[in-house]
Every structure is written in structure tokens, then in C-alpha cells.
Amino acid sequence: WNFLLTEEQRLRAARDARRWIVGAMKDLGTVPVLAYAFDDVVAFYPDGAWWIPCVMQHSTGLLEIADRLGVGESFCPVRAMLGAFATGGHFPIPDLLACSVGAVCDDFSAIAQRVEAMGHPILWWEMPQRSAGANGDAVELPTGFIARREQVALVRDELRRIARALERLTGQRLDEARLHAGIARANAVRRVLGRLR
Numbered sequence: 001w002n003f004l005l006t007e008e009q010r011l012r013a014a015r016d017a018r019r020w021i022v023g024a025m026k027d028l029g030t031v032p033v034l035a036y037a038f039d040d041v042v043a044f045y046p047d048g049a050w051w052i053p054c055v056m057q058h059s060t061g062l063l064e065i066a067d068r069l070g071v072g073e074s075f076c077p078v079r080a081m082l083g084a085f086a087t088g089g090h091f092p093i094p095d096l097l098a099c100s101v102g103a104v105c106d107d108f109s110a111i112a113q114r115v116e117a118m119g120h121p122i123l124w125w126e127m128p129q130r131s132a133g134a135n136g137d138a139v140e141l142p143t144g145f146i147a148r149r150e151q152v153a154l155v156r157d158e159l160r161r162i163a164r165a166l167e168r169l170t171g172q173r174l175d176e177a178r179l180h181a182g183i184a185r186a187n188a189v190r191r192v193l194g195r196l197r
Contacts (some may be wrong), residue, residue: 007044008090014042020169023094025112026104027127029186034162037182038170042191044093046115047108049084051126062087076107085115093120098162100127121164125158133165 014021016173022043024031049062062083066072069086071079084090089180099112099122116122128151138146172178 007048011042011091020096021092022166022169023097024197025097025099025122026108027036027098027100029129030100030127030159030164033182034159034166034174034179035182037174038166038172040164044091044094044186046084046094047081047099047112049078049081049090062090066111069114070086070184071111073096075111076105078105082111082114082118085118085120096123096165097121098125098165100124100125101125103106103130118144119126123162125162126154127158128154 003187007028011021017040019042020038021037022031022041023046024035024043024045025045032166035041035043063077065083065086066079071082084094097115097120101109101124104127112122137150139149139150139152140149141155166172167174169178
């Protein structure tokens with residue numbers, strides 16, 4: 001909990017150190033791995049703001065702000081993210097926002113669109129629902145899962161778009177060595193989390 005509850009301070013320290021901040025929304029680990037392949041980049045999940053009213057016992061007013069912005073109780077608790085963007089008090093506004101669309105929650109997509117309408121540009125990228133193809137169109141992924149060949153190509157192209165945006169942001173080039181180093185760092189963190197659990 002201490003690690004979670006100090007995220008705001010760590011993000012502000014990263015901003016003070018002039019590191020690039022990337023907000024990865026609704027992707028469960030894809031954009032942060034790419035982001036960490038670059039020097040001086042910190043990635044986080046702005047949609048993680050849903051827990052702030054829970055932990056702070058609603059004292060932050062984030063849900064009330066979302067209500068005033070037209071995103072009321074009929075939406076899921078991730079609407080607290082809208083309040084966090086409106087106040088700017090819980091995390092620095094990211095230098096780059098990336099949000100997956102497609103196989104994600106409709107509430108979240110609507111809330112992210114409101115964030116963008118507030119003046120925070122978002123790099124939207126498609127995350128298709130994985131399904132095996134009929135007619136021999138399926139390929140096996142390194143994880144053992146099966147996906148349609150055209151879906152794999154689509155995701156590859158979308159990840160290249162994100163990589164190009166990160167290259168423009170940082171002025172660095174993402175080559176194979178940098179990508180492999182970023183993946184290795186992400187896997188090291190995952191192993192530590194696995195041991196802690």
C-alpha cells in the first residue's frame with residue numbers, strides 16, 4: 001500500500017527531474033513496457049485514479065467533480081479519473097496519453113473521450129478482441145494463445161504507431177536492443193511482484 005499511496009509523489013519527483021511522463025490508459029501493460037524502453041520516461045495509469053476516492057474515503061471530491069462534468073453515478077468508479085484531470089492535483093498531466101480502444105469498457109472509453117475534450121490529446125490505439133480464425137487463418141502466439149493473422153498484424157502496426165509517438169516525444173530511437181532491454185526490465189519487475197504475492 002505504501003508503494004501505491006506514494007505514486008503521486010513519485011510522479012511529481014519525475015516531473016521535477018524533467019523526465020517524460022506517459023499516461024497509459026486501459027492497456028494492462030503494453031504501453032508502459034514500450035515507454036520504459038526509452039531513457040527518462042515514467043509511465044503510469046491515470047485510470048488508476050478510481051481508487052483515490054476509495055482510499056481517501058471520498059474526501060477528495062473527485063466523484064463530485066465528475067458529476068458536475070456530466071459523468072454521474074451511472075458510470076463506473078473510473079470516472080474519478082475525470083476529476084483528477086480537472087483538478088491536476090493527483091498526478092502531473094502526462095506528456096503523452098495513450099488509450100486503447102476496441103476490446104475495452106464502454107464507460108472507460110466515454111470517460112477518456114471527455115478527458116480529451118478537456119484539452120488533453122490522446123493517442124488512441126486499437127486493441128481487437130482476440131479470436132481464432134476459421135479457414136486456417138490462425139497463428140500461435142509466443143504465449144501459446146491463438147489469434148487471427150490479421151489481428152496480429154493490426155496490433156503490430158498499432159504498437160509501431162505508439163513507438164513512433166514515443167520516439168517523437170523523447171527524441172530517441174527505439175531499436176531492437178532498446179526494446180529488448182525495456183522488456184527485460186518489465187519482466188524483472190513482474191518477477192519481483194510475483195515473489196511478493
